[in-house]
Amino acid sequence: MYPRAFHYHRASSLREATEMLSQLGEEAKLLAGGQSLIPLMKLRFANPAHLVDLNFIQGISYIKQENGAIHIGPLTRHAEIQDSAAAAKITILHDCAAGIADVQVRNRGTIGGSLAEADPSGDWATVLMTLTTDVHCFDGKRKRSIPLRDFVKDAYTTALSHDELVSEISIQLPPKGSGGAYIAFKRAAPVYPTASAAVQLTVEGDTCKEASIALGCVGLTPVRPSEAESALRGQRLSEKTIAAAAEAARTACDPQSDMRGSAEYKREVVGALVKRAVEAAVRRARGEQVEVSHLYA
Amino acid sequence: MNGEPQPGGWVGRELPRKEDNRLLRGRGKFVDDIRLRDMLYLRFVRSPYAHAKVVRVDVSAAEAVPGVVCTLTGPEVAQQTQPFIEIGPDPFARIKDYPFAVSKARYQGEPVAAVIATSPHIADDAAELVQVEYEGLDAVVDAEHALEDKVLLHEDAGTNRVWRGVFEYGDMEKAFREAAHIVSIDHLHFHRFSSTPLENNAVIAHWDAKDEHIYYWCNNSFPSFAIQFLAAHLGIPIDRIRVQTFDIGGSFGIKITSYPQMAACALASKKAGGRPVKWIETRSEHNISSAHGNERTFRDTRVALDRNGVITGIASRHIDDCGAYPRYEPLGCVIWAQVFPGVYRFKNARIDFSQAVTNKCPVGPNRGYSRMQHLWFLERVIDICAHELGIPGDEMRLRNYIRPEEFPYTTPNGCVYDSGNYPKMLRVAKDRIGWDDWKRKQAAARQDGRLIGIGIGTTLDSGTNNFGQSQIVNPHAPFSGNSQGANCKLDIYGEVVVAVGSCPQGQGHETTAAQVVADVLNIHPDMITVRTGFDTERNVHTGASGTYASQFAVSGLSAVHGAAQKLKTEMKRLGAFLLETSEKNLEFGAGQQGPEIRRKDNGQAVNYWRLANVVNVNSAVLPAELYDVTLNCRYVWRAPFKVPDKEKKYGNLTLTYASQLHIAVVEIDRGIFVPRILDYVAVDDCGKVINPPIVEGQVYGATAHGIGAALMESCVYDSVGNMLTATFSDYTPITSMNMPAVKYAHIETPSPHSYSGAKGMGEGGAAPVHTISAALQDALFASGIIIQDSFNNGDSLYRAMVSKEICQADRLVKLEKRF
């Protein structure tokens, strides 16, 4: 179907975009890659009266390393992150970017749009939850920086106020000896995962010093299974501890039955994904080159 | 010029496809590329309910939108038209099927109204303003429940049973009395899916008041069937309906039953004062309301076997689900009988076959139509019996296959299998996949707790059907045999032009038809123009023309061949006259001035331009005895069929039987339960191959569809009839990401029933569905699991393996050892 009629506005700066939002009111929406918004408009589930297009704003698409962090512009496409040498410093970013949908979606969709959409099945929030991530927000007057876990409030709900936008995402580089992996199970490339697991570990010898885990698509927001993290943190890495972490993750998640699978099945999948992601993360933490790919039906 | 064929000619050569130049450069011409003056756009308003009374439809707000030209509703359409023809007998023939729900909606997505506007955007906007008042009714989504008739879909019929018939052959009593083993299988189920064309349905209709004609530009894939339905429904002489098709982005049979939408567009055009009306289906519309494949349940199966595992008899009850309206059905109630015993030798069988309507999207003849369900059933029977008796799957098949020396083989129900060599296909497939090696790897992997299964699927693709089988479902059906028309001419300037009544969607008809004519005239295929795509006014079609049911290589090319021969005969007579010699002294070929006829003795030649010239514009030079030469030759090929015996349900139902043998090696991931294909081989036998890459392409396509169906694609409804797979995100059609590397091989057993030895192919018998079921069962049989459904994904295998809700052998299968 065609979307309902809407007015189109082209912003030339982030400030102008915020001004447009406040002038046009609640009926206005930002347009980034359009890979969430436009399908919803075509199904007429979303019917904004105004679109404020960010795509012609110069200089908001970048990936750079500064002060021990990776800084990513809000309009940076998934494909740019996939191909970026700077982003490759945090392998889990590459795992995520390369596994989103298909080439077309990756060429258009943006990291800013993905975080702002807060789709419970979106990959970025889940992955970035395992790292120290700040979302920088701007409402035309005031800049503020919100830790990601406070930014994502609920399914499709963020801490942004109506005329505020995401202006940058910054991610602390993990310490030496840290490695991560992100694995999702997807029924086909251009669909959201059935379930996913992001793992970031710091390893010293045989011991896991630090562990952070996030689970995607199995709750209204990314699930942080703290018991699973504790099962690893400070522990000697063995088949047993990894199995214990996987089991704790299975218990912690809260999946719904739908077309992607029954709740019990998704729980099972989460356990398997955590196990695989931990194993890959450990090897990467030890400096091995490990290719990680999503699992497809 | 390089017009001289190599020995062996053009048929059989790896010729690049003529149509690819156009299609790969984006120069294909599809319906949506066509724009006509004053064209309007139609959008359907569809029922959100699976079963509901339509109490009131208020179109006033929609009609008030600027740009809306008119609307259509069920009651006004019912007043102007006859219900569509029903193929089946009473009482189901009494139902009233219209393009719109009239008093009730019977499936989610059924049109209840339409809005016609000057732009598609306006039509979409106004469609939202149509107010429909519904009164919800209980829905029935399961065919077995439907047969209880507690909730009726069509009160006029008084039952949900569309058709029932018993197909019994041989001596069942004796087979079971003498059986050494009897295996019973409680319940098997073949799921609903659609082979999902890339291009959705598309129609432009123009009801022209000036000449009282209806002009269609559409992508229906069986137009001569559609016009028979449309003429009767709209009350217009069939000669006044002109249908043209162009390039079509896939059909797989799903586009055969688009005639209700075609009718809606014509009625809209009429109401709009004769302005053309375009309807381009959206993907969600396609998924919920175009057509799905038939779903089938197999109950109470009992199999008699001898001491060696040779099947001697099968009894079973089959219930087919055709959705809310029969449309092409109940033909599916007999089409499966084309492959009644599959590739096996058993002689005694009794299949009690019923078909029911349910509150779901109507079915259409999806790739592998009605046979794949039955073939899957037989392959399940073979593997389940093999496992119960401890016989390996390959051995079980060899013991039961029809033997190469038995061809032509007459099946218990009178079908004649033309040729085949199933044991050889099995050998070739095993070689190609490295069977022994995989068996070793499998054994080793099992030691490590890995679940690897190796499965075989042997299947048939029956092509060129005998429409007489329709009389088995309805003795009064006025159809039998099969025919195809073609026209071959020298145009006024001597161009060779071939027209066919087919409407290809990727099958390469332009190329293969040119190859055939090139051999007849001994010229290069590039010197031949092939007009494909249906056009009623080319007058080449017969009532069976279209592209469906794996037959072009036989019926279409036989017609082309016949027309080319006819033309050649005329050209010879003309050539003998112009070159003042006998016909025997002539040869065909290409010379300095293009295609020509030459004298063998002195090389003197006359080119096609000259031949066409004297017939068309210079005819005073012709003697009277050549006045019957037109160089415009229509030929109708007819399949040599008889009307089957309706009572005994006996007779030859199809002309050729291509066969497929696939082997899959599948591993079930122990963590996420997803089956992964580790290795795959597809061996095909479609008799004489006319163009190897085209055949190979069809095999890959059919294999992808089958793998998609087996592992990813299912049309899912909830218990009240909501369709849960309306978008691609939910339906997940297979993509290249999910495709294994397929090894391909072929053998050739030429058909004695076609002039070239070719057999129809393309549907492919859904071989991967059978093969993957077999492989999964091989992986899991040791743990007491029977594959009972044709669709298996991680979730369902989890439910079989861990929660043990389904597929439990001890609950579903019983082995009775008699002696």
Ligand SMILES: Cc1cc2nc3c(=O)[nH]c(=O)nc-3n(C[C@H](O)[C@H](O)[C@H](O)COP(=O)(O)OP(=O)(O)OC[C@H]3O[C@@H](n4cnc5c(N)ncnc54)[C@H](O)[C@@H]3O)c2cc1C
């Ligand atoms: C077929 C398909 C498959 C997909 N599969 C996946 C998948 O597997 N995993 C996955 O993670 N995603 C998937 N996506 C979604 C994709 O990643 C989107 O690109 C992403 O979710 C949204 O980003 P966008 O730039 O396209 O945002 P848009 O669609 O343009 O916008 C989304 C929302 O964010 C708002 N917004 C955009 N930018 C900003 C900003 N800077 N500040 C504040 N608000 C903003 C918009 O107003 C809108 O409400 C898929 C999409 C499609 C079409």
